Amino acid sequence: MTAKKQSILSVRDLNIWYGDRQILGALSFEVQQKQVTALMGPANCGKSTLIRCFNRLNDFTPNFRFTGEILFKGNSLYAAQDAITVRKRIGMVFRRPTLFRGSIHENVAYAARISNVSRTSELNAIVEKNLRRTGLWNEVEGILDETPAQLSTGQRQLLCVARALTVEPEVLIFDEPCGELDPIETVKIETLMRELTNDYTLIFATNKRRQAARVSDVAGFLYGGELIEFGATERIFTNPQDSRTEQYVAGRMG
Amino acid sequence: MQSIALVVLGAVFVPVWHVLQKLYVSEVQVSSAARVSEPLSRPIGDLYFFLSISFLAIVFAVICAFYLEEWLRETNWVRRFIESLVGILSSVPSLLYGLLAIAIFLPYSGVFRTIEVPMAAENSDTVSLKTGTFQEDTTLFYIAVLTFIFLVMPRTIKTTQEALGAVPVPIREAAYALGANQWQVLMKHVVPLSFPRILAGACRAMSCALAAAALVVGICVWSRPAQSGQVSGRFMLFLGGALLLSILSSFLAERHPFVSTQYT
Numbered sequence: 001m002t003a004k005k006q007s008i009l010s011v012r013d014l015n016i017w018y019g020d021r022q023i024l025g026a027l028s029f030e031v032q033q034k035q036v037t038a039l040m041g042p043a044n045c046g047k048s049t050l051i052r053c054f055n056r057l058n059d060f061t062p063n064f065r066f067t068g069e070i071l072f073k074g075n076s077l078y079a080a081q082d083a084i085t086v087r088k089r090i091g092m093v094f095r096r097p098t099l100f101r102g103s104i105h106e107n108v109a110y111a112a113r114i115s116n117v118s119r120t121s122e123l124n125a126i127v128e129k130n131l132r133r134t135g136l137w138n139e140v141e142g143i144l145d146e147t148p149a150q151l152s153t154g155q156r157q158l159l160c161v162a163r164a165l166t167v168e169p170e171v172l173i174f175d176e177p178c179g180e181l182d183p184i185e186t187v188k189i190e191t192l193m194r195e196l197t198n199d200y201t202l203i204f205a206t207n208k209r210r211q212a213a214r215v216s217d218v219a220g221f222l223y224g225g226e227l228i229e230f231g232a233t234e235r236i237f238t239n240p241q242d243s244r245t246e247q248y249v250a251g252r253m254g
Numbered sequence: 255m256q257s258i259a260l261v262v263l264g265a266v267f268v269p270v271w272h273v274l275q276k277l278y279v280s281e282v283q284v285s286s287a288a289r290v291s292e293p294l295s296r297p298i299g300d301l302y303f304f305l306s307i308s309f310l311a312i313v314f315a316v317i318c319a320f321y322l323e324e325w326l327r328e329t330n331w332v333r334r335f336i337e338s339l340v341g342i343l344s345s346v347p348s349l350l351y352g353l354l355a356i357a358i359f360l361p362y363s364g365v366f367r368t369i370e371v372p373m374a375a376e377n378s379d380t381v382s383l384k385t386g387t388f389q390e391d392t393t394l395f396y397i398a399v400l401t402f403i404f405l406v407m408p409r410t411i412k413t414t415q416e417a418l419g420a421v422p423v424p425i426r427e428a429a430y431a432l433g434a435n436q437w438q439v440l441m442k443h444v445v446p447l448s449f450p451r452i453l454a455g456a457c458r459a460m461s462c463a464l465a466a467a468a469l470v471v472g473i474c475v476w477s478r479p480a481q482s483g484q485v486s487g488r489f490m491l492f493l494g495g496a497l498l499l500s501i502l503s504s505f506l507a508e509r510h511p512f513v514s515t516q517y518t
Binding site: 062085088091092094111163 | 434435
């Protein structure tokens with residue numbers, strides 16, 4: 001955290017509307033490389049809308065429009081690149097672990113298959129590598145060809161992380177990854193997230209302030225469509241500048 | 255369970271088929287004297303005609319529904335217009351289609367005139383309206399085709415759209431987030447997940463069309479004094495087909511792959 005970090009994503013004066021309703025207003029911040037950036041805030045404050053902009057999943061939302069710029073390594077996410085390339089470089093893990101039909105192996109090998117990797121040995125190597133990275137390999141090694149139905153929710157979420165890692169993204173977005181998990185499984189995911197910062201940049205939306213405090217290096221507090229405060233997690237939690245942040249951090253609000 | 259039910263269904267269908275064939279043979283014997291030029295398999299020909307037309311209509315309707323649901327936004331006026339049209343057409347009872355076809359198109363078709371000719375008196379079934387006479391009268395052929403298309407297409411479009419809308423959004427999003435393009439998402443997720451429902455909807459639409467045809471045939475047969483009391487083979491064939499298809503569709507509708515997968 002002390003080393004000089006490079007900015008990978010920068011948001012400049014971003015405004016988002018659904019139809020005539022403004023969801024987010026005048027956001028500007030930078031996401032540093034190989035750090036966990038947490039966006040916290042109460043439900044319905046626009047966290048998901050914001051992070052879904054980073055891999056352009058909002059393209060499918062009717063009436064979605066925005067002004068401002070999101071730069072990924074200096075290039076505009078929306079103007080300079082097509083959505084599929086963006087999504088391969090900026091992966092995403094959702095709140096609910098959504099797995100596809102088919103076996104565990106097929107689920108993890110999905111992204112490789114759709115990018116025309118078809119040799120079995122290559123696919124096996126990809127599956128093993130990514131399952132090892134998430135620490136799931138030992139648990140599922142024997143049941144790779146079975147459906148994920150027998151896995152617990154936490155294991156499924158880890159499987160989703162492994163699947164998201166197979167595209168070798170540079171940024172990985174977590175949209176409340178522990179929203180449906182129990183405390184032990186949550187710890188596993190949080191530990192994994194800390195380990196992943198060695199190779200990836202993580203953006204992390206959560207409505208649990210303690211989780212943000214545990215996991216993140218940089219935190220932002222979103223409230224009512226505004227970015228109230230953004231800075232190093234330690235400073236946000238120990239010395240908040242805004243009274244609303246202070247209330248939120250202290251647990252008196254949200 | 256399903257396989258057992260299908261076996262039972264098959265066991266029931268075989269004797270019915272035999273009865274149909276007997277009826278059909280007797281009918282041919284009655285009519286063969288008058289119609290030497292067209293000796294055999296008029297009901298079967300009707301069925302082929304019916305199947306091919308409705309197959310084309312269904313394929314076109316499914317493509318249409320995919321286009322509406324996957325490529326056009328909900329706010330698009332073309333989509334809204336077609337959807338309201340489909341809504342109106344698909345809520346018309348299928349019997350009404352048959353009756354309307356008779357009421358509107360029969361005066362133009364010249365069938366009344368043919369019936370008055372003594373030789374055509376054996377031509378008892380009005381499905382000749384749909385097929386028997388179409389060789390003689392092209393307008394009639396087009397009318398029958400149009401009736402079928404108007405009956406089958408809106409229903410298929412509607413059920414297909416419902417099936418596509420029922421594919422869970424998280425599955426689509428998860429696939430998109432892994433860098434899949436629209437075609438890959440369609441072919442790998444949307445089509446496999448919605449296929450049973452689409453098929454069920456198509457079967458139901460065909461069943462409606464067959465039932466309407468059977469009703470029209472039945473009305474026309476029984477209203478003719480020379481043939482009253484006698485069941486037409488064609489009527490039985492259509493009725494049997496309608497029943498079979500509706501049962502098939504209920505089987506297919508039971509299979510919801512995405513409702514039963516507990517890990518979505």
